[in-house]
Amino acid sequence: MSPKRIVLRFGTDISVKPIVYRLVKDYDLVVNIVKADVNPQKEGTMILEVTGDQSENGLNYLRNLGVSVQALNQEIVRNEEKCVMCGACTGVCPTGALYLERPSMEVRFDGDQCVFCQLCVKVCPMWAMEVSL
Amino acid sequence: MSVEKTYAEINAKIKAGKAVVVTAEELITLVEEKGLSKAAQEVDVVTTGTFAPMCSSGAFLSFGHTKPRMKMQKVWLNGVAAYTGIAAVDAYIGATEMHEDDPLNSNYPGEFRYGGGHVISDLVARKPVKLKALGYGTDCYPRRNLETTITLDEINEAILFNPRNAYQNYNCAVNLTDRTIYTYMGMIKPHLGNANYSTAGQLSPLLKDPHFKTIGVGTKIFLGGGIGYVAWNGTQHFPSMIDVEGKELGSAGGTLAVTGDLKQMSPRWLVGTSYLGYGATLSVGIGIPIPILNEEIARYAAKKDEELFAPVVDYGDAYPSFTPGNLGYVSYADLKSGKITVNGKEIPTAPLSSMPRAREIATTLKGWIQKGEFQLTEPVKTLPSPADGFIAHSIKED
Numbered sequence: 001m002s003p004k005r006i007v008l009r010f011g012t013d014i015s016v017k018p019i020v021y022r023l024v025k026d027y028d029l030v031v032n033i034v035k036a037d038v039n040p041q042k043e044g045t046m047i048l049e050v051t052g053d054q055s056e057n058g059l060n061y062l063r064n065l066g067v068s069v070q071a072l073n074q075e076i077v078r079n080e081e082k083c084v085m086c087g088a089c090t091g092v093c094p095t096g097a098l099y100l101e102r103p104s105m106e107v108r109f110d111g112d113q114c115v116f117c118q119l120c121v122k123v124c125p126m127w128a129m130e131v132s133l
Numbered sequence: 134m135s136v137e138k139t140y141a142e143i144n145a146k147i148k149a150g151k152a153v154v155v156t157a158e159e160l161i162t163l164v165e166e167k168g169l170s171k172a173a174q175e176v177d178v179v180t181t182g183t184f185a186p187m188c189s190s191g192a193f194l195s196f197g198h199t200k201p202r203m204k205m206q207k208v209w210l211n212g213v214a215a216y217t218g219i220a221a222v223d224a225y226i227g228a229t230e231m232h233e234d235d236p237l238n239s240n241y242p243g244e245f246r247y248g249g250g251h252v253i254s255d256l257v258a259r260k261p262v263k264l265k266a267l268g269y270g271t272d273c274y275p276r277r278n279l280e281t282t283i284t285l286d287e288i289n290e291a292i293l294f295n296p297r298n299a300y301q302n303y304n305c306a307v308n309l310t311d312r313t314i315y316t317y318m319g320m321i322k323p324h325l326g327n328a329n330y331s332t333a334g335q336l337s338p339l340l341k342d343p344h345f346k347t348i349g350v351g352t353k354i355f356l357g358g359g360i361g362y363v364a365w366n367g368t369q370h371f372p373s374m375i376d377v378e379g380k381e382l383g384s385a386g387g388t389l390a391v392t393g394d395l396k397q398m399s400p401r402w403l404v405g406t407s408y409l410g411y412g413a414t415l416s417v418g419i420g421i422p423i424p425i426l427n428e429e430i431a432r433y434a435a436k437k438d439e440e441l442f443a444p445v446v447d448y449g450d451a452y453p454s455f456t457p458g459n460l461g462y463v464s465y466a467d468l469k470s471g472k473i474t475v476n477g478k479e480i481p482t483a484p485l486s487s488m489p490r491a492r493e494i495a496t497t498l499k500g501w502i503q504k505g506e507f508q509l510t511e512p513v514k515t516l517p518s519p520a521d522g523f524i525a526h527s528i529k530e531d
Contacts, residue, residue: 084184084404084416084487088319091327091483105469105488123320125186125406125416125485127246 003032003049005072006059014067015044023050027058035115047072047116075132076116078109082128089120089129135428136174140511143177143424147508152177154502156495157336157423157434164435173431178502178509181338181434182355182420182494185331185486186406188317189297189368190415191227192253192395195290196264196283198222203276205266209233210252210283212263221274225294226252228415242315242410250415251405253293256285257357258400291395293357293403297367299419301339301387302443305330305463305482307475310449315410319485321448325475328445328482333491334438334465338421339387341434344519345372347423349512354391355420355498358402360507361393363421366516374519377442377462387516391419402494420494422502424509438465445475455527 010019015038023029029052038044050058059069085107089098097113098120100106120129146152153176155163160179163172194215196205204221208214212232215224228250237243255262266279285291306318307328314321319329332340342348352363367388402418425431444459446452451459463473468482501507517523 085489086185086416086487087484088329089483091329091481092320092322100471100484102469102471105484119320122244122409125319125408126404127407 003030003051004055005034006048006050007070007072008044008046008048008062009068009070010044010046011066012040012042012044014065015040017065019062019065019067020048022061023058027054027061028052029055029058035117072116073133074116075111076114076118076120077111077130077132079128079130082126083107084126084128086125089124092119092123094119135170136425138177138424138426140424140426140509144508146177147502147505150503150505152502154178154180154499156492156499157181157341158492158495160431160435161335161437164431169432169435170428172435173425173428176425176431179341179423179425179431179434180420180495180498180502181333181336181341181423182418182491182498183299183333183337183486184402184418184490184494185333185416186317186408186414187295187298187300187417188229188414190253190293190295190417191225191249192256193223193225193290193292193294194288196222196224197287197289199276199279201276202274203266203268203279204271204274205268205279207267209265210262211247211255213247213249213252215249217266228253229412231413238410244409245407245411245413248405248407248413250413253395253415254400254403254405256291257395257398257403259285285396292392293361293395293398294364294390294392295417296390297369297388298391298417299338299367299389299421300332301337301343301372302441303331304446304452304459305443305468305473306448306452307445307460307480308449309447309451312449314449315408316448317408317411317414318448319483320409323449325478325480328468328473328475328480329485330443330465330468330482331485332443332465333486333488334441334469335436336488336491336495338419339389340441341436342421342423342430343372343374343387343433345387345516346430346433347426347512348389348421349516350514351510351512352421353507353510354422355418355494355501356391356393356398357395357418358399359393359397361391361419362510363389363512363516364392365390369525370517371523371525372517372519372521373523375442380440380442386519389516418490418494420498422498422507422509438469441465443468445473
């Protein structure tokens with residue numbers, strides 16, 4: 001079974017609730033937290049990969065709590081025409097999705113490792129990293 | 134027996150299609166296999182390459198006259214100001230000038246999406262560029278306003294003239310402070326979070342001729358995908374030699390002023406570039422052939438990443454405050470490995486200079502020479518070398 005990639009957005013009230021624990025304990029889901037920004041002072045976001053028979057039930061539980069649940073259908077893509085393979089992105093990519101192949105020093109992009117932090121979009125000097133909808 | 138060759142002999146071989154041409158990386162392998170003397174005898178030309186953001190770049194444009202005539206006093210290209218205080222319809226578009234409406238760093242860190250470097254890229258990509266000009270009107274040049282569209286092919290001249298390119302070597306930038314900084318060396322995380330460097334190392338032109346034995350005024354080069362020439366030494370040309378672990382090495386020092394006809398260059402090798410929180414510039418592709426006139430020239434041209442070193446500099450405090458000194462030296466082999474150790478901490482490295490593109494330039498130039506299309510030029514004047522002892526001055530304030 002391939003995991004579902006979802007984006008959660010929730011208010012400050014949710015940030016103090018153990019929602020991930022509930023997904024695991026009550027719905028028997030395998031949860032991989034790809035990215036999380038949880039702060040009791042502001043709206044939070046989380047990107048999850050969830051796997052399990054009851055995944056739809058688990059997501060309904062989140063919706064009933066008032067959590068916005070959306071499929072992750074945005075992705076980061078590299079514009080091959082614009083990329084000059086300088087490697088500037090490889091220093092800021094937190095997961096190694098963007099990396100240098102040695103000894104050629106060619107820049108590679110492994111989309112499966114990307115957590116959509118968009119740091120590369122900001123730092124690429126050639127604007128070669130793009131958000132695709 | 135030590136080898137001695139002349140430019141004329143090498144050019145005769147190029148013309149006959151018999152010259153032995155290798156890239157600087159290939160020379161390294163050759164020297165490892167056959168030894169320096171044998172390699173120096175066999176090889177006629179070594180090609181180098183670099184592709185990186187190079188500030189102090191720009192182009193002289195001569196637009197042609199309007200009817201009625203106009204003496205331009207202010208000029209904008211796609212909203213980016215060019216300097217026209219040189220003649221009626223001539224202007225210089227500089228790589229780091231920003232679009233008039235750019236918010237710069239007011240929303241820190243600014244994005245700097247479009248500047249003079251991007252205008253040059255658009256021109257050389259044959260895109261139409263908006264020209265706006267204002268004049269004050271004279272008896273001979275009465276017109277005061279102009280708004281039109283130009284293309285590279287329609288204007289009379291477009292001469293790339295970059296006053297400082299091809300830095301011989303460059304700092305490896307780190308950050309000792311506790312906040313992320315946005316610099317011309319990219320984004321540097323606090324507490325030695327990462328390190329950025331920007332030369333092609335063993336392919337970099339001036340690291341392969343550190344005493345300026347062959348590269349001088351008039352040297353014909355690969356510039357922006359076309360043919361260019363070394364016009365003079367670059368600004369901030371302070372060649373010197375440093376001693377790292379008992380080895381004599383090129384410092385950051387040497388630079389080149391380069392020029393060529395923009396109309397025969399390519400957007401692949403002149404790319405508008407933006408640095409978050411810093412500004413915009415132009416990435417330039419440069420390749421320089423080094424004639425192997427003797428064994429000494431071959432010895433420098435064969436220097437490999439393990440023998441070439443960059444100083445590690447703190448861009449959080451030492452660089453902006455102009456505090457001399459550095460945090461030590463690291464080899465390009467270490468930098469390219471992806472990890473270096475600074476102040477006892479292992480930190481990840483990333484390049485800003487493209488090795489694949491540098492290699493492509495060196496290989497392209499090699500091809501041109503092998504086909505007999507590109508002959509070497511002997512410098513009409515040598516450039517100041519480390520022996521000349523140039524040193525940098527800073528601005529004295531009243």
